[in-house]
Amino acid sequence: xxxxxxxxxxxxxxxxxxxxxxxxxxxxxxxxxxxxxxxxxxxxxxxxxxxxxxxxxxxxxxxxxxxxxxxxxxxxxxxxxxxxxxxxxxxxxxxxxxxxxxxxxxxxxxxxxxxxxxxxxxxxxxxxxxxxxxxxxxxxxxxxxxxxxxxxxxxxxxxxxxxxxxxxxxxxxxxxxxxxxxxxxxxxxxxxxxxxxxxxxxxxxxxxxxxxxxxxxxxxxxxxxxxxxxxxxxxxxxxxxxxxxxxxxxxxxxxxxxxxxxxxxxxxxxxxxxxxxxxxxxxxxxxxxxxxxxxxxxxxxxxxxxxxxxxxxxxxxxxxxxxxxxxxxxxxxxxxxxxxxxxxxxxxxxxxxxxxxxxxxxxxxxxxxxxxxxxxxxxxxxxxxxxxxxxxxxxxxxxxxxxxxxxx
Numbered sequence: 001x002x003x004x005x006x007x008x009x010x011x012x013x014x015x016x017x018x019x020x021x022x023x024x025x026x027x028x029x030x031x032x033x034x035x036x037x038x039x040x041x042x043x044x045x046x047x048x049x050x051x052x053x054x055x056x057x058x059x060x061x062x063x064x065x066x067x068x069x070x071x072x073x074x075x076x077x078x079x080x081x082x083x084x085x086x087x088x089x090x091x092x093x094x095x096x097x098x099x100x101x102x103x104x105x106x107x108x109x110x111x112x113x114x115x116x117x118x119x120x121x122x123x124x125x126x127x128x129x130x131x132x133x134x135x136x137x138x139x140x141x142x143x144x145x146x147x148x149x150x151x152x153x154x155x156x157x158x159x160x161x162x163x164x165x166x167x168x169x170x171x172x173x174x175x176x177x178x179x180x181x182x183x184x185x186x187x188x189x190x191x192x193x194x195x196x197x198x199x200x201x202x203x204x205x206x207x208x209x210x211x212x213x214x215x216x217x218x219x220x221x222x223x224x225x226x227x228x229x230x231x232x233x234x235x236x237x238x239x240x241x242x243x244x245x246x247x248x249x250x251x252x253x254x255x256x257x258x259x260x261x262x263x264x265x266x267x268x269x270x271x272x273x274x275x276x277x278x279x280x281x282x283x284x285x286x287x288x289x290x291x292x293x294x295x296x297x298x299x300x301x302x303x304x305x306x307x308x309x310x311x312x313x314x315x316x317x318x319x320x321x322x323x324x325x326x327x328x329x330x331x332x333x334x335x336x337x338x339x340x341x342x343x344x345x346x347x348x349x350x351x352x353x354x355x356x357x358x359x360x361x362x363x364x365x366x367x368x369x370x371x372x373x374x375x376x377x378x379x380x381x382x383x384x385x386x387x388x389x390x391x392x393x394x395x396x397x398x399x400x401x402x403x404x405x406x407x408x
Contacts, residue, residue, distance in 0.1 A: 006049045007036060013047035017055035024055075030068050032075070033058055065093060102257075121219035122161035122191035124183040128210030128228065133360075134168045134179040135204035137385050140354040142197040143172035153251050157200040159215075159224060162190035166215060169255050170197070174351050176255055176374075176388040177358060184212070191217040192249040193224045195235055206233060258374070258388065266369055267291075267340035271322050273364035273379070275334050277356040280349050283327025286394050287349050289366075290323050292342030326394065345371045346394040352377075355387040 014021045027033035028045065033055055035045035047055075054075065061071045066089055074082045135157065143154035151173075160167040166181040195203070203226060207213050210228035217224050223236040269291060280287050322336040327349065345368060356364060359379040367376035374388040 005036070007046040008049065010035070010045045010047065013052070013055070016049075017052050017059060019055060019059050027058060027068075032068055032072055065089070120189060120191050121187075121217065122189035123185075123187045123214065123216045124161055124166050125185040125212055125214050126166055126181050126183045128207040128213045130181055131166075131213050131215075132204040132208035134166075134181055134385075135200050135207075137179050137358040137360075138168045138170040138177040139197055139201055139204075140358055141170040141172055141175050141177035141387070147172055153194065154253075156194040156196055156252070158249065158252050158255075159193045159195055160190070161186070161188070161215065161217060162192075164189075168200075169252075171253060171255065174348070174390050175355055176258065177355070178255060178259070178386050180384045182384075183215075188217075192252070193217060193222070193235075194249050194252065195224070199235060203233060203235065259386070267343045267367075268338065269322060269343075269366045269368070270337040270363055271334055271366075273356055273359050273362060276322070276324070276364060277353055279324040279332035279334065280327075280347070280356070281353055283329050283349050285327050286346040286392050287327045287352070288323075288325050288344060288346045288394055290325070290342075290344040291320050291336055291338050343368060343371075345375070345391050347375075347389060348392050351389055355389050358385070358387065360385065 008016065010021045010024055014024055019027075024033065024035075024045070024047075028035060033051070036048040036051060037046040038044070039046070057075060058071060061074060062068075066074070066085075070085045070089065073085045077085075138157060142148075142157060143151060148155040154172055156170075158167075158169040160169070164183070164186045166183055166186075167178065168181075169176070169178045171177070207226070207228075210231070212228060214227045215224060216227065223234065226233040226235065269289075320336055320338050321333045322338075323331050323333050325331040326346070355377045359377070361379050363379075365376075365378045367378065369375075371391055374390055377387040377389055379385055
């Protein structure tokens with residue numbers, strides 16, 4: 001320490017750096033922040049003004065939750081060790097934040113459960129054609145047959161009026177389809193209503209002929225009312241399901257947890273939507289899709305150059321191709337745009353084809369995390385519509401009941 005440096009009492013130094021005197025004594029005992037001088041008789045600590053920067057760093061690192069051992073490494077250890085400690089702590093805090101958010105959101109959903117069904121009035125105005133399109137896109141994902149018998153709630157389309165949006169959702173456990181509408185006007189909410197799939201399709205046929213449709217959920221009754229001018233449609237809760245309907249909307253799977261839990265896709269493939277649909281249609285059993293995946297790898301069209309981004313594709317006539325194989329038909333190859341490493345993944349045609357048919361526009365985007373995680377199927381021209389499709393093992397049989405799901 002420079003003998004000419006200003007020395008501060010522990011109280012004055014504590015005020016300057018934003019720490020309590022007791023904290024400074026503790027950091028002295030731990031060896032993290034020693035005082036510049038200690039009076040041999042009184043034991044009073046004195047700190048140099050130049051120690052303020054270190055003291056502030058200690059305060060900030062402790063506020064960020066770093067243990068004292070790690071604080072010492074960051075301040076006094078090798079630079080590589082300091083970076084390692086900080087990265088590890090950052091990952092821990094991210095995990096903790098995710099876990100905390102999940103717990104709090106769960107309690108919030110539980111607390112709001114009653115008002116999402118009965119007792120909460122909600123109203124929105126949307127375009128008739130837009131509403132009809134949303135229903136037609138999600139309805140193919142509704143459960144049918146034995147799945148619907150076992151889980152009647154999955155035989156319905158879920159309608160939500162929440163956060164200024166009108167959402168239509170359907171799932172049969174193997175795929176999930178969700179379409180978000182941004183209404184021109186919105187009041188009240190939140191509210192959830194279950195509508196039988198056939199009734200929802202009938203509503204779509206009616207809505208497509210209307211310029212605008214008002215969607216209203218009364219505070220004192222289940223169900224929903226759709227109105228366009230003097231024409232209206234009253235839809236009781238679970239209408240179209242028969243045998244007393246499908247039950248409480250609270251029993252419907254929380255699709256939001258699934259969507260929020262999706263990891264960023266490691267692979268992204270853009271391909272002609274109709275071409276992929278036709279290549280998959282008519283195949284029996286699991287169908288594999290591969291791009292640069294080694295075994296069964298599709299050769300690049302036009303030469304060895306393989307762009308890795310959408311922008312690169314515009315500058316190359318050549319590019320990777322997607323190969324569709326299996327299911328008792330000859331392989332089909334088509335041009336594709338790919339980001340990420342090579343991939344190979346399999347699907348049940350009975351699940352993938354309806355997802356492709358529900359899309360909009362000439363292209364489809366597949367966002368793939370791994371061969372055993374849900375795959376996001378998006379229309380490149382319509383980000384408000386999302387479908388999740390579960391992959392299968394390539395050894396899967398043709399019948400859905402015999403198909404081995406990748407998450408089994």
